[in-house]
Amino acid sequence: MTWAIRPATSDDIPAIVDLVNAVQRPEERTTVEIFRHEEGMRRPDEAFARFVAIGDRGMAAVAQTQNSHTRPRHKFSLSVGVRPDSRRGGLGTELERRLREFTVAHGGTELTAMIRDDDVGTRAFLETLGYREAYQRFExxxxxxxxxxxxxxxxxxxxxxxxxxxxxxxxxxxxxxxxxxxxxxxxxxxxxxxxxxxxxxxxxxxxxxxxxxxxxxxxxxxxxxxxxxxxxxxxxxxxxxxxxxxxxxxxxxxxxxxxxxxxxxxxxxxxxxxxxxxxxxxxxxxxxxxxxxxxxxxxxxxxxxxxxxxxx
Ligand SMILES: CC(C)(COP(=O)(O)OP(=O)(O)OC[C@H]1O[C@@H](n2cnc3c(N)ncnc32)[C@H](O)[C@@H]1OP(=O)(O)O)[C@@H](O)C(=O)NCCC(=O)NCCS
The missing domain is CATH 3.40.630.30 (Gcn5-related N-acetyltransferase (GNAT))
Structure with missing residues (x-):
């Protein structure tokens, strides 16, 4: 599998929404309208990076990290989504590496990814990279x-x-x-x-x-x-x-x-x-x-x- 990884632009939003909807559960689907609104809520003083990976069949993955003005600035969130047909080829690992690099460069000392307890694949992926369970919330x-x-x-x-x-x-x-x-x-x-x-x-x-x-x-x-x-x-x-x-x-x-x-x-x-x-x-x-x-x-x-x- 080959991909080109680059920072995302606003023109990527429709393809990102499409990818996120292919990866997320149906009840968490988003729309371009919601996505753009959430983009508008980000403030210029927040550190934020988003990468996309483009493969032969279009967008294969999206990943992002950011801190928030509502929380201590050294805490960063992380999310990585890889299309099912592009998994297990190291793409998630490479995206996480780039995001971690960005986080360190912006003074981050913690990265947190939220997963569902029954998502064993994503848990295994994160544990392989050194992430550990910190807390649980009930849904x-x-x-x-x-x-x-x-x-x-x-x-x-x-x-x-x-x-x-x-x-x-x-x-x-x-x-x-x-x-x-x-x-x-x-x-x-x-x-x-x-x-x-x-x-x-x-x-x-x-x-x-x-x-x-x-x-x-x-x-x-x-x-x-x-x-x-x-x-x-x-x-x-x-x-x-x-x-x-x-x-x-x-x-x-x-x-x-x-x-x-x-x-x-x-x-x-x-x-x-x-x-x-x-x-x-x-x-x-x-x-x-x-x-x-x-x-x-x-x-x-x-x-x-x-x-x-x-x-x-
Ligand atoms: C988790 C996810 C990002 C992994 O992407 P990926 O490109 O397949 O990951 P990699 O190929 O870099 O995997 C690296 C290692 O993680 C582990 N791993 C990844 N997926 C796994 C799975 N489904 N089951 C068990 N181990 C897994 C393996 O050790 C793997 O190495 P190997 O393939 O040599 O065995 C992808 O499955 C995904 O998009 N899942 C849903 C998204 C999600 O819930 N994101 C929110 C939280 S970040």
Whole structure:
């Protein structure tokens, strides 16, 4: 097998999307629109490299590494995707070598690749290169179309004097984003995360709110008077399960079932939109959130594993 490896350009995006979709599971498929939007979210002060390998039949592989302004700069992510018909010829190894070189040149000391626990091939590839398992996160799925509402009849009554509404109802939405940002940041500091909670800026948050799949009517808030005390939201992308990106309740309001009520509001929303399933990812030590999800009927999917390479 022969290939020419070169840095990717923006003209490569359609072929990269095609390749990523050939390598990823169907529920993780992307589109040129989503891909370009994510490209737009990268900041000039982040170190980033992407290579493509071109073979006789077109693009054979894509691989990238980057750090993020939301995390310590020495931590880099890594992903490598090789078309099935171009595997086991050393291409993945060569791409990882180039990315590691780039990472070192940009002050990186850690490379982390996320894989599914049942992906033995990718695990073997990474272990051969010296990566080791660092942490696991649960992925969970709920079959929304068969959700049993009988256990949660008249659930809105359980709000007591609190109000539940969607972001779309908090008009004008743009003016309410800083309040939502403040709440989300306060609560996300309480989420156990193996890499530390990411530190987002209000600009990141505003950009996220313009992302394809973000739904103002799929983000629910619970308020006590003017005080916002809980939030849960889903992203809905065509052909994929709806994805809960965040659920949180203010410390003073925990233990009253509010997270369950917020999640019920999102389940109702997802069902109304004709989407069959919802997913979420939690750290393995986030017992309260996992317990809420299990009570609602979520089942566990193979874990997501963080595979790390420490650069000496
Ligand atoms: C993992 C992946 C990138 C490997 O690409 P590749 O070009 O086939 O890798 P290489 O040829 O360089 O493999 C190097 C070594 O890794 C190991 N390896 C790679 N794939 C393996 C597999 N499926 N089973 C067992 N060992 C494997 C072998 O030791 C191999 O050497 P060998 O072929 O001489 O035995 C490719 O299979 C892929 O794209 N997988 C899905 C993508 C993915 O999940 N990426 C996200 C995380 S990075």
């Amino acid at each position: 969970m799925e709920l079959g929304v179309s068969e959700f049993d509402w009988r256990r949660f009849e008249r659930w809105r009554n359980r709000l007591g004097g609190l109000r539940l509404f969607s972001l779309a109802q908090a008009t004008p939405v743009e003016e309410h984003l800083p309040k939502l940002f403040e709440l989300s940041m306060k609560l996300s500091g309480d989420v156990p995360h193996p890499e530390g909670a990411p530190e987002y800026t209000i600009e990141d948050f505003q950009q996220f709110a313009r992302m394809p799949g973000f739904r103002q009517d799929g983000l629910f808030i619970i308020a006590d008077g003017d005080r916002w005390v809980g939030v849960s939201g889903v992203v809905c992308l065509e052909g994929r399960p709806a994805y809960t990106y965040f659920t949180g309740v203010d410390r003073e309001y925990r233990g009253r079932g509010l997270a369950t009520l917020l999640k019920l509001a999102t389940i109702e929303f997802v069902q109304r939109n004709g989407i069959a399933a919802m997913r979420t990812t939690n750290d393995t030590v986030n017992y309260p959130m996992v317990a809420v999800n299990e009570k609602l009927g979520y089942r566990r999917l193979p874990a997501r594993v963080g595979m790390k390479f420490m650069i000496e």
